Amino acid sequence: MTSRSDTIFALATPPGKSAVQIIRISGPGSARALRALTGYVPAPRYAHYASIQSPSGELIDQALVLFFKGPASATGEDTAEIHLHGSPVLGRMVMEMLDEMQHFRLADPGEFTRRSFFNGKLNLDQAEGIADIIDANTVSQHQQAIKQLDGALSLKTDGWRQSMISIAAELAALIDFADEDLPEDVAQKMADQLQALIGDLELALTKGQQGMIRRDGIKIALVGKPNAGKSTLLNHLIGDDRAIVSPEAGTTRDLVEVAMDINGVYVTLTDTAGLRQDAGLVESEGVRRAIKAAKEAQLVLLLVDANDHGPFATYQALLAEIDVPTDANNQRVIPLLSKSDLIKTQGLLPEWPMISVKDGQGLAALDQLINEQIEAILPEGEAPVLTRQRHMNHVKDALGYLQDACRHNPQESPELMAEDLRLAVSALGRISGHVDVEDLLDHIFSSFCIGK
Ligand SMILES: Nc1nc2c(ncn2[C@@H]2O[C@H](COP(=O)(O)OP(=O)(O)OP(=O)(O)O)[C@@H](O)[C@H]2O)c(=O)[nH]1
Ligand SMILES: [Mg+2]
Incomplete structure (x- = not known):
């Protein structure tokens, strides 16, 4: 049973011999883990040089330990990092000690990032950006991924959502004042706004093909x-x-x-x-x-x-x-x-x-x-913001709803137009995870490896 109240841990560095290896811990037991391993909890956000001891008091390693008090941490929870010397047997010994602790368990793939998302530290598209940064093989893949981590896609889709919401707000006013005479150009103004949005979405889809090719x-x-x-x-x-x-x-x-x-x-x-x-x-x-x-x-x-x-x-x-x-x-x-x-x-x-x-x-x-x-x-120029089939699908859905919205006359059936806009807003919201996201989560996070 995996529970969000468990404290999770994982090796954050690749397995094998190295100069240093890092074990990450996240959850309410993080401070307890550090106390058990080193005898004390260091001040948050300061690196401490500590002796790691076994439960029977034997010295196991001299390590650097860090503690982050939630919510000011990567996952939003209390977290800890232990920088050990890079011996696989030593890593296993420390992880076994953690595993013995109550309500501690090895993290599932992508679980650290999943917790960051749940605690509002990241949008879904930024979480995908992290996966893409780690998987990037070339400079151009990296550039595209860092842009996504920086929130370029959320910024774009939030802008579109805001425009749709403001049109929907105007429609709500039309519903409320249905019997009154309205300025003639209202319908035309809305049609123009919708057309501009449709144009933006279509352009993003065309460029998104390039984004996918650059990524893959x-x-x-x-x-x-x-x-x-x-x-x-x-x-x-x-x-x-x-x-x-x-x-x-x-x-x-x-x-x-x-x-x-x-x-x-x-x-x-x-x-x-x-x-x-x-x-x-x-x-x-x-x-x-x-x-x-x-x-x-x-x-x-x-x-x-x-x-x-x-x-x-x-x-x-x-x-x-x-x-x-x-x-x-x-x-x-x-x-x-x-x-x-x-x-x-x-x-x-x-x-x-x-x-x-x-x-x-x-x-x-x-x-x-x-x-x-x-x-x-892949022409030079501004990198595309859509980089995955998932983004493309949601934008295509939103585009379809906007096209449906255009078919209604805002003065005759404002409520039908508003409903199509609501559906379009909701489709776009799925990109950053603003709405109805539960069913998407497994799919997205399952591609992560343990320790991320
Ligand atoms: N003279 C000459 N021979 C070439 C050249 N390129 C390939 N060959 C020869 O053509 C023969 C076939 O080359 P491959 O590269 O195996 O051809 P392929 O298209 O992969 O063939 P298949 O795998 O059977 O479809 C080999 O004997 C090569 O040495 C070239 O530029 N000049
Ligand atoms: Mg051949």
Whole structure:
């Protein structure tokens, strides 16, 4: 049974040997724990050098201990930190001592942050920001996450909510004075305000696609017929011998995924099985996965062997097979003529980049092309505030209600319009956790690890 009145503890640093490890404690027993371990409770917010002793009085470690009196703490409760030397056995000994104490237990994943939320220290979107900061692999992911922790998303959605609430307040006045003559432009003014809000939400949704891509990383898939040189190119791009290369057609069967940091953007490169119709059972599964990877990628590098008899027809056939729209906003296909060292006539198809991993032709240009594409998918500028599908879903819901609200005439049926606005406000409130949040909590906090 987990209860919010329990005192929880967990290792806040990664397991394993290190210079220092930190055990965090939160709950009403925090002061009691420090007294049991060190013999006293240090003054709040001051670091104290203390001897940690076992229940039988043996010295276990010399440690730094801190006490924070709630509500002035990260979780809003009494909390404590014990900075021990980084020995796993020592960490276990102290945690076992804590576990022996009454109403103490190991924290569930994300439980510290969950308590911060319940005690009003964080909004839900800020809690997600913490998870994203810890998970960030690149500078741009970090920048987006710190903005969210700083409350950029709550600020935006609160602004929208306030605008909707003020329109709803005007509608309430219309309901109260239904029989009186109102200025003619009232309905028009409201329609304009609603349209402006709808425009804002639509723009945020469009930019939110970029926010999600920045958070999850840009996916680049290498696709082509067997033997086109995909694995060779992957190995070159990552500077490592990751994928098997051989003259045999059908070498790559499974997806080979490699994560990279390209100019601060998190990018996953995926090498795929060569596409062909007459593949055997295992290879067909590889082909199925290759097509799926191509559909999920924002950028597809479509390799056609420069020796191919009809490169353009091959390109068309491959395009048809992966069935990826070439003109979609966040999805692009770039044809590449590979193994250009093998053909004598250059400029076969002047508009297609020619590359040869063997003699290096076109590789610098390809790097530049990939950089340009990444910039096109994630343009510089103000970072988007919506970064997760969850945010997008709530904003889409709110948008739907606003569109419904627009269909009513505020003078004829102000109450119906007000109801749609209430629903829109409530949908947006779910982003920061202002309303009806219980059902969302498990989902959000379950992705945290223990000690957060
Ligand atoms: N001359 C030349 N040969 C290349 C080049 N790139 C790859 N090759 C050769 O082409 C053959 C196939 O290369 P891979 O990289 O295995 O091709 P693939 O597209 O991954 O093939 P599958 O995994 O079977 O679909 C190998 O023998 C490579 O050495 C190149 O730029 N020039
Ligand atoms: Mg291969």
